[in-house]
Amino acid sequence: MISYRSPVEKEGRRAFLPTFRAAAFMLGVCVAAIASAESYPAKLITFVTPFSPGAGPDVFVRAIATEVGHAAGVPAIVENKPGASSMLAAQSVMRAAPDGYTVLITGNVAFTGNPHVVKKMLYDPVADFTPVTTLSKGPMYLYVNPKTLPAWNATELVSLLRKEPGKYSFAYTSITSQLPAEVLQQSAQVKLLGVRYRSGAAAIPDLISGQIDMMFTDYTPWAYVKSNKLRAIGVTDLQRSPYTPGLPTFKEAGIKGMDIGFWLGAYLPANAPAPVVARLHQLLAAAVKAPEAQAASQTMGMFEFVMPIGELAKYQAKESADWGRVIRGAGIQPE
The missing domain is CATH 3.40.190.10 (Periplasmic binding protein-like II)
Structure with a gap:
């Protein structure tokens, strides 16, 4: 029996094939991405930081990188990109692939301070990054x-x-x-x-x-x-620091509004896969407990401060709003 297809049916089949192939290709890409994310990490991880080599935060980041590398069984290095109020380091990570192999560890100024004092930001502090977790915090x-x-x-x-x-x-x-x-x-x-x-x-x-x-x-x-x-x-903290228990807070002296501290956090480029974020969070949460990381934190008067997955975005938003109010109240103008 000879089958017969109308010209319309043939044309529809021809039109359908490219669509099917595109869908199959995208499915393959997604499957490959998921497989890659689930095997993360499998190669060198670069931790980018805005701190100068040898500075207290840099020592902390290097301790973190070492611990993550040992735990994951992959090489881990630190790349210092100081300058422009932490924006050079943030911009560098923003442009990287969101595969978990380029990680930004920076202070809160990059995400809670700069948006209020820098006219021409080199990045969007929300849209250009995937927050992973805070790592440590301390007073001034x-x-x-x-x-x-x-x-x-x-x-x-x-x-x-x-x-x-x-x-x-x-x-x-x-x-x-x-x-x-x-x-x-x-x-x-x-x-x-x-x-x-x-x-x-x-x-x-x-x-x-x-x-x-x-x-x-x-x-x-x-x-x-x-x-x-x-x-x-x-x-500046509301409570005296255990590192300096004899040193009063400004609140005790009757000076208001001085609850201004700093924290360090880890970020990936925007759209990082959830499995990668989860695994990196796990590695970082363990790394901050290592003796070398704890010692580096103590040198800066900081404390372990790891947030659950998904909480850093909320915390960053609140901190940014609070800093914005203080900055405007102090009359500081963007430059």
Whole structure:
């Protein structure tokens, strides 16, 4: 029997074939992607960070990378991309493939501070990334040069600053270290001169020598407090730090709005597969518990701070909104 197909039926079949082949191809791509995600990680992982080599956060990231590499059985390296308020590192990861092999570990300034103080952002802090988890967090400490600014506590400090408005200077490296000083000026009604530095490593020598009078930063310079080269005035957290239990909080001194700290988080490029995010989260959560990572955290006065999957996006949104209100209240304009 000879079958017969009408011209319409033949044309429909010809039209259907490309569609079928495209669907089959996409299905194959999806299956391959899922298989690749489930076998993750299977090759070198690059951790990109905005911190300078040797800085406290860099030491922490390297400890994390080492632990992840050992646990996963793959090589892991750290790539430092400092500059532009952490934007260079973020932009580099944004452009990478979302396969889990390029990971950004950065401070909160990249996602909660920059959007409010940078006119031309190099990335979208929400649309361009897949949040994985926070890793650690800590407060800021106010250090002063005891010779140029002879105050022993926040009350004495405010008294000195009020006597000579604009005389005393503070160093800052980003909005994270600038914001507490701005809030201090607003809350205590004092006037300071801000001086921007590329890094804390560049600012601390000037603080010790007296070229700068004060600086908000992490716990790293505490050794200079022990040697009497610097004096610590207060901590920005609502609770005293267990690392420095004798140091009062600014809240105790009656200075409001100083609950400004910093945290480190891990991000992948946008649209990273869920299995990859889950596995990386698992690896990072274990890595922060390693002795080397714990030691690096303690050097900065930070604490382990790992959030469940899916929570970092919510936390980032809240933090960004809170920082935005404080930044606008301090009168800081985008540049």
